[in-house]
Amino acid sequence: MNISILLRHSGIWVCNVDYEGYKVDGIVVGQSITFMNLKVLILAELDINNVRKDIEIRYVVAGNSCPLKIKNDMDVKLYLEVKMNEPGFDIYPLCIDTIEKMGGEIHNFDGTFKEIVCIEGTERDIEALVMIESRICDSYYIPELNATNYITYSKSTNVKTGQLYKDKATLIDVINGEILNKEQLQFQSEKIR
Template sequence: MRSINILIMHSERWNEENCYIDYTIEAIMMKENATFRYLVEEVATQIGVDLRYNCMKLKYKIEGNNTPLKIHNEMGVRVYVSLKKKGKDSTKYLVCVTLFVKGCELFDRNL
């Protein structure tokens, strides 16, 4: 199975125009058939987040769309991977990570 490169933006904030600002960039390689749990764990490992004490919200933006799309389940990962595979530009569809102190559930659909 092929792998895809994913650029991750973190340590940031969203502004009023739904733009992700003041961020740091990292990268991971992910198998095309990766699960949601695998993606969350790989992102957490790469950016140094302990999921015992924090949880994450993963989003990405599609050009021309102001509202970021959430990756919050298996279908979200499959759609994201499909978009990444179609594009040749590895800087497209950067994953934006927002961290929360534990108290929310990792797989909470309201994130």
């Protein structure tokens, strides 16, 4: 059974339970959706760059003095149970807030800013893998991730803008290989002179 969910985003919390000045979109999910897949779907639907921003997902239940936050699989299950008990597209909309990431564990390579990024760390490993798996299974979810740019071979010498590395060790191996190649070329050119 599919469930239609109204998304309210780009608004502000005026008080604990009033979300105002928002825009509206919608998604359809299955009953078995996980928290990570829900986040990925919302990020894609709202065209949010998940490298620079994260989202908080909340909803308001009548009689509550503050919104309930969805932060794991159990919270998603609870939300879906509440939603299914009172069907209706406009009942219990999800309120989506974006948060700027502050140099956290997930990084990316951005040709504009010339920064190298490595996906490794805490729960974000799971997030990165979900994104890559989603990209392989369904290109609709993560348009900015290109699985062909995901480097797993540590002896790779083809370094380009937009590449992602399996882990920090792979990134270090590739960079060290690139440095060694440049040093060897410089040594050979000095030898020729």
